[in-house]
Amino acid sequence: xxxxxxxxxxxxxxxxxxxxxxxxxxxxxxxxxxxxxxxxxxxxxxxxxxxxxxxxxxxxxxxxxxxxxxxxxxxxxxxxxxxxxxxxxxxxxxxxxxxxxxxxxxxxxxxx
Amino acid sequence: xxxxxxxxxxxxxxxxxxxxxxxxxxxxxxxxxxxxxxxxxxxxxxxxxxxxxxxxxxxxxxxxxxxxxxxxxxxxxxxxxxxxxxxxxxxxxxxxxxxxxxxxxxxxxxxxx
Numbered sequence: 001x002x003x004x005x006x007x008x009x010x011x012x013x014x015x016x017x018x019x020x021x022x023x024x025x026x027x028x029x030x031x032x033x034x035x036x037x038x039x040x041x042x043x044x045x046x047x048x049x050x051x052x053x054x055x056x057x058x059x060x061x062x063x064x065x066x067x068x069x070x071x072x073x074x075x076x077x078x079x080x081x082x083x084x085x086x087x088x089x090x091x092x093x094x095x096x097x098x099x100x101x102x103x104x105x106x107x108x109x110x111x112x
Numbered sequence: 113x114x115x116x117x118x119x120x121x122x123x124x125x126x127x128x129x130x131x132x133x134x135x136x137x138x139x140x141x142x143x144x145x146x147x148x149x150x151x152x153x154x155x156x157x158x159x160x161x162x163x164x165x166x167x168x169x170x171x172x173x174x175x176x177x178x179x180x181x182x183x184x185x186x187x188x189x190x191x192x193x194x195x196x197x198x199x200x201x202x203x204x205x206x207x208x209x210x211x212x213x214x215x216x217x218x219x220x221x222x223x224x225x
Contacts, residue, residue, distance in 0.1 A: 004154070031210075032211040034214070036216075042218075043116070043215075043216040043217060043218050043219070044155075044202070044204075045216070046213035046214065046215070049212070049213050051211065089154070089155065091155075093211060096210075097160075097168045097209075097210075098160075098168070098209050098210035099157055099160070099168050100155075100214070102147075102154040102155040102157075103154055104152075104153070104154040105154065
């Protein structure tokens, strides 16, 4: 059972277009939210660790926002490039032990 | 700095056998977590070790066990393998437990026949 849900499951984006997708998580007992990028044949790579309501983080063309009161986070990719093709995973921590609970991921395919 | 390494990368076993997977964290990282990924499922948390102690455990049967050594290297063991144990097993290390970003290894692909 996944309490962390990501939508959409997959999306196709034209090169140069911007896109965004959602991570929903339990808003009670929130401690932190992680975003990871997982490219095919590679290991998941951390993008952001977010802990505060209203947090906005940015890394290059990728940014994320966090709303802990309503239990969601958005990840944005501006001007998508083929190298952005990957599965993007979010994971929430809802206990003091720091156990990460992952969503199933959003698979992004950027076509030239 | 070398990344997280996992051995072996691929493994084929038959039902009823047992298997041991190894994970070497990034130098200086003391927390190691293990995850299982099966088709259609997100990464499922198995357990976390810190300072040779299991501090967190996911909802897996007792056939899944692990340990951590004084050099922070970790092993996980699965006994009496079942077909459903076929999966990608990932380990991840972090400096300390709690909220820190995790650095993942390449995974061990286990196939149970």
